[in-house]
Amino acid sequence: MQKTVLVLVSNPKGTSNLNLLPEIRDLQEALQRSQHRHGFSVEWRIAKTQKDLRRYVMDVSPHIIHFCGHGTTEGLVLEDDTGIARVVSNDVLTDFLQIFADRIECVLLNACYTESLAEQLSQHLNYVIGMNQAVYDDAAIAFSEGFYDAIGAGESYERAFTVGKNAVMEKVTASERSRRKITVIGTDNEPAEDQNQEHLIPVLKINPNPRLRSPLGVQLKLEDRQRKLKKLQERLQVIDQKIVQGVDFEEEPKLEARKDGIYQEITKLEAEINRLEQGRE
Structure with a gap:
């Protein structure tokens, strides 16, 4: 049976532009070149609204959900029906995704400040990866590449997470970066943040009572x-x-x-x- 990866891309109007195509490309290439390439299929969709997200999850029936876009500590940033950027709360997202806990094996939230959402989801899903601070595009791309290289090689989600972290530390430099923190276009620049390395480190949340499933x-x-x-x-x-x-x-x-x-x-x-x-x- 093939594992289906659903990549949900979101860059709402009025938020800073994200460099998402390289992440999707590297994700697909990592799986296509792997020894288990026939064991995976990748579907990607533009999830502008909460309605889009809901429909795509049900249409595709994924084993892995990969979200790349904007996030906050309160939830993911999508558009409402009028095209305005709004936050879909952690509670709403958790209530929906837990319905498919028997199918979804792992969720990767490649967006800023998604640790709190990952923590909530991990009470219902086996593996959830979130970011505890602002994440830069090059860090997000490096993590995805390392993570899916390992998944394609047949490694566990825990080990793939570790490989992804290693890829980040190896590849990311002090070059000019684009952050995945929501920035409303037309407002003043955000205040400077501490330039520590924590924003490069994703966080893995594991269900304390994982369901029986083969690694x-x-x-x-x-x-x-x-x-x-x-x-x-x-x-x-x-x-x-x-x-x-x-x-x-x-x-x-x-x-x-x-x-x-x-x-x-x-x-x-x-x-x-x-x-x-x-x-x-």
């Missing part, structure tokens, strides 16, 4: 072995058909030997699949 890496490995098993069974059928149809006297022993080799591979795969299904590496 991501184990599940991807299981699906890979099941595909290999199916191919071997198909090869076996082809050989049996050749033998039934009649082959040369000299060719039949070779085909039987090939069958024996395939049977041995099938036996090993079935044993490995059984271990994986029981949650053992």
